[in-house]
Amino acid sequence: MPVHMTDSSPTGHGKGAGLGLAIASALAFGGSGVAAKPLIEAGLDPLHVVWLRVAGAALVMVPLAVRHRALVRRRPALLAGFGLLAVAGVQACYFAALSRIPVGVALLVEYLAPALVLGWVRFVQRRPVTRAAAVGVVLAAGGLACVVEVWSGLSFDALGLLLALGAACCQVGYFVLADQGSDSADDAPDPLGVIAYGLLGGAAVLTVVARPWTMDWSVLTHTARMDGTPVAAWVLLAWIVLVATVVAYITGVLSVRRLSPQVAGVVACLEAVIATVLAWVLLGEHLSAPQLAGGALVLVGAFIAQSSTPAKGAAEPVAGGLPERELAVREPVA
Structure with missing residues (x-):
């Protein structure tokens, strides 16, 4: 995964709109966990919630998949890998972690991904990284230690933490795959098409893993409790599918077309x-x-690791390897 060089200063045209879209994407993605956890506590298996989310969003995105059907022939490996890691892997690990540890902890652990990306660049590719980026990695690791309270003997569920780390690793896989799809700026695959086929592929994989035919569908006809307050289960599911997935993906992609990928990524923190x-x-x-x-340290570390820049006027290495017109997916499709 070579580190691409890109201009760190997006054009002024559309910058305000891009910032608004990036914030909207962060708001949409950030609401997925609080809507999913009541469904899990109501009796749905975490994998079943993931399947409902991804399959529902995939159905909504079918028209885009039909429009970009040429991608299946041009980039089959990219689409398959994106569906397996960036959609199925991230979502399954994150939602499984939610069933064992708090939402905030799961997401903060997942935000070690920018640090892990730099680890890939430095130790796997053996390419140099900036000192500021290394500081970001240290801060993120120290923040994680505070989040899990290592001094108290790892008070959080160890498996839940491993699942959250798995989600972070799948996000690293997303960055690698996104970079492989960017070898030509003119021939780069359309992000909306990749997202659509990623959701379809992820839904296919999760159908085999989650086995939705064993799901207790009656849970969706009842109410779930959100800190004691009853909420219709179908309302929570509709939010997860339409807002926390479809709207979140689309606003994220549109924002990265108006902002540089690193700026959009920082806002997504x-x-x-x-x-x-x-x-x-x-x-x-x-x-x-x-x-x-500790959570603040994780975010600061992620910010530094993802957005550290060289001297003013120099080209900027993008830690994730995402080009200006490449994917902007976060989440957890999560």
């Missing part, structure tokens, strides 16, 4: 803050002061 605040308000998941401080 708000997702972790939004998810933590929503979990606090709607689910009653209170984090301690050290955990909040």
Whole structure:
């Protein structure tokens, strides 16, 4: 995964709109966990919730898949890998983690992905990274230690933490695959088409893994409880599919076309803050002061690792390898 060089200054035209779209994407993605957890607690298996989310979004995106059907012939490996890692892998690991650890913790652990990307560049590709980026990795690791409270003997569920780390690793796979699809700026695959086929491929993989025919469908006809407040299960599912997946993906892609990928990625770090605040308000998941401080360190580390730049006027290495017109998916399709 070579590190591409791109201009760090997006044009002024559409910058305000791009920033608004990036914030909207972070808001949409950040609300997925607080809507999914009540469904899991109501009796749905985490994998079944993931399948409902991805399959529902895939159905909505079918028209885009038909429009970009030439991608199946041009980029079959990219589409298959994107569906397996960036959609199925991230979503399955993240939602499984939600069943064992708080929403904010799961998402903060997942935001180690920018640091892991730099680790790939430095130790696998053996390419140099900036000192600021290395500082970002250290800060993110230290913040994670505070989030999981290592001094108390790892008070959080170990399997839940491993699942959240798995989601972060799948995000690294997303960055690698996105870079492989960017070898030619003029011939780069359309992001909307890749997202559509990624969702379709992810839904196919999750159908085999989740076995939705064993799901208790009656749960969707009842109510789930959000910190004691009853909410119709179908309302939560509709939010997850339409807002936290479809709207989140589309606004994210549109924002990266108006902002540089690194700027859009930095704004997307708000997702972790939004998810933590929503979990606090709607689910009653209170984090301690050290955990909040650790979460802030994770975000600061991710910010530095993803957006560290060389001297003014120089070309900027993009840590994730995403070109100006490449994918902008975050989430957890998560």
